[in-house]
Amino acid sequence: MAPTRDRILDTTAELFRHHGYTGTGLKQIVAEASAPFGSIYHHFPGGKEQLGGEVIRRSGRMYYELFELIMDQADDFVSGVGDFFAGAAMTLEATDYADACPIATVALEVASTNEPLREATAEVFESWIAGAAERGVAAGLSPERARSVAVEILCLLEGAFIFCRALRTTEALAVAGARAVESVSEALGADGA
Amino acid sequence: MAPTRDRILDTTAELFRHHGYTGTGLKQIVAEASAPFGSIYHHFPGGKEQLGGEVIRRSGRMYYELFELIMDQADDFVSGVGDFFAGAAMTLEATDYADACPIATVALEVASTNEPLREATAEVFESWIAGAAERGVAAGLSPERARSVAVEILCLLEGAFIFCRALRTTEALAVAGARAVESVSEALGADGA
Numbered sequence: 001m002a003p004t005r006d007r008i009l010d011t012t013a014e015l016f017r018h019h020g021y022t023g024t025g026l027k028q029i030v031a032e033a034s035a036p037f038g039s040i041y042h043h044f045p046g047g048k049e050q051l052g053g054e055v056i057r058r059s060g061r062m063y064y065e066l067f068e069l070i071m072d073q074a075d076d077f078v079s080g081v082g083d084f085f086a087g088a089a090m091t092l093e094a095t096d097y098a099d100a101c102p103i104a105t106v107a108l109e110v111a112s113t114n115e116p117l118r119e120a121t122a123e124v125f126e127s128w129i130a131g132a133a134e135r136g137v138a139a140g141l142s143p144e145r146a147r148s149v150a151v152e153i154l155c156l157l158e159g160a161f162i163f164c165r166a167l168r169t170t171e172a173l174a175v176a177g178a179r180a181v182e183s184v185s186e187a188l189g190a191d192g193a
Numbered sequence: 194m195a196p197t198r199d200r201i202l203d204t205t206a207e208l209f210r211h212h213g214y215t216g217t218g219l220k221q222i223v224a225e226a227s228a229p230f231g232s233i234y235h236h237f238p239g240g241k242e243q244l245g246g247e248v249i250r251r252s253g254r255m256y257y258e259l260f261e262l263i264m265d266q267a268d269d270f271v272s273g274v275g276d277f278f279a280g281a282a283m284t285l286e287a288t289d290y291a292d293a294c295p296i297a298t299v300a301l302e303v304a305s306t307n308e309p310l311r312e313a314t315a316e317v318f319e320s321w322i323a324g325a326a327e328r329g330v331a332a333g334l335s336p337e338r339a340r341s342v343a344v345e346i347l348c349l350l351e352g353a354f355i356f357c358r359a360l361r362t363t364e365a366l367a368v369a370g371a372r373a374v375e376s377v378s379e380a381l382g383a384d385g386a
Contacts, residue, residue: 018305018306019215019302019305019306020213020215020301020302022212022213022215022216022302023215023302023306096305097304097305098304098305104301104355105298105301105302107355107358107359108213108297108298108301108355108358109212109213109215109216109298109302111290111291111358111359112211112212112289112290112291112358113211113212113216118359121359122359122360122361125355125356125359125360126360129356148368151356151364151365151368151369152349152368152369152372154352154356154365155348155349155352155353155355155356155365155368155369155372156345156348156349156352157352158351158352158355158356159347159348159349159350159351159352159353159355160348160352162297162300162301162318162348162351162352163318163322163344163347163348163351165300165301165304165305166300166304166311166314166315166318167315167318167319168315171344172344172347172348175341175344175345175348176344176345176348179345179348179372179376183372
């Protein structure tokens with residue numbers, strides 16, 4: 001079995017995906033992580049807020065690593081973006097429309113209610129934008145266009161997740177993925193890459 | 194003062210925007226609506242879930258009416274879409290990045306946890322897609338392209354709201370709005386409208 005601290009982090013991340021931040025209780029976390037109640041405050045003296053901040057940053061990092069993996073395996077930037085959306089749609093269907101963005105629900109919950117956690121989500125999102133933009137620059141885009149394309153792709157992805165989860169179809173991810181692929185192709189063409 | 198039932202609905206809608214569904218308590222609702230506690234169960238015998246469902250549908254309808262108003266005042270479909278994104282960015286800034294989509298937070302919270310409320314968000318989103326697509330058809334798009342463009346615009350909008358609220362900038366709405374305008378123009382060109 002993984003160390004208690006890791007089990008708590010993994011379990012909390014999973015609960016955040018399905019129930020959000022407010023809907024996840026400490027009792028539920030220790031029960032599902034098979035951890036003694038006191039272990040949360042032992043490992044996270046700041047309680048739920050500290051745990052929440054670490055889970056947001058950790059989930060954000062892991063999701064970005066998935067993006068890197070898919071991009072590294074793809075032939076080029078354009079097909080990597082298409083693969084990422086296709087993979088997201090398959091994961092959603094396979095998990096009964098539960099596993100989408102690991103931090104979006106929490107990000108909306110805390111945006112106007114918890115400044116330290118809002119900052120954690122902002123750090124994660126900014127790192128995703130910067131990372132995707134870096135890929136765009138490596139593919140030949142100007143830094144300005146790369147950032148704008150990165151923001152556009154991420155908006156399409158996050159928006160599609162909302163519609164797919166609510167409507168329980170993958171239509172929005174198919175439309176958004178096609179648009180993202182087209183936008184990346186057009187941007188590369190415009191920058192002569 | 195508005196009738197108690199309307200005050201409860203308005204207050205709950207406002208609390209959902211800022212705190213989400215789980216983060217909004219019945220005590221908080223009656224306090225902010227200046228209503229006696231029993232009035233919630235008098236007007237909404239099904240309690241928080243029934244109230245939640247009515248608020249989701251009502252907020253969805255009101256937000257769609259705003260879309261209709263902006264589209265009716267615009268010269269054409271393309272500029273209407275641009276106006277809507279520009280207006281959304283102004284509202285976000287004016288409300289300290291609080292007022293974005295009235296139901297997105299709740300939609301993500303309930304997607305895997307509360308089926309009746311998930312269905313309410315699905316109804317709202319489907320009505321928005323159908324309504325925006327109808328505008329596209331009126332502007333000259335084929336029904337298929339109109340639906341796809343409507344889904345794309347709504348993904349861009351919802352995704353941008355997440356990034357703008359978390360990052361406290363309007364960058365994502367500017368990028369998403371420019372993309373939406375371009376996509377509508379291209380679609381109209383492709384369908385020879």
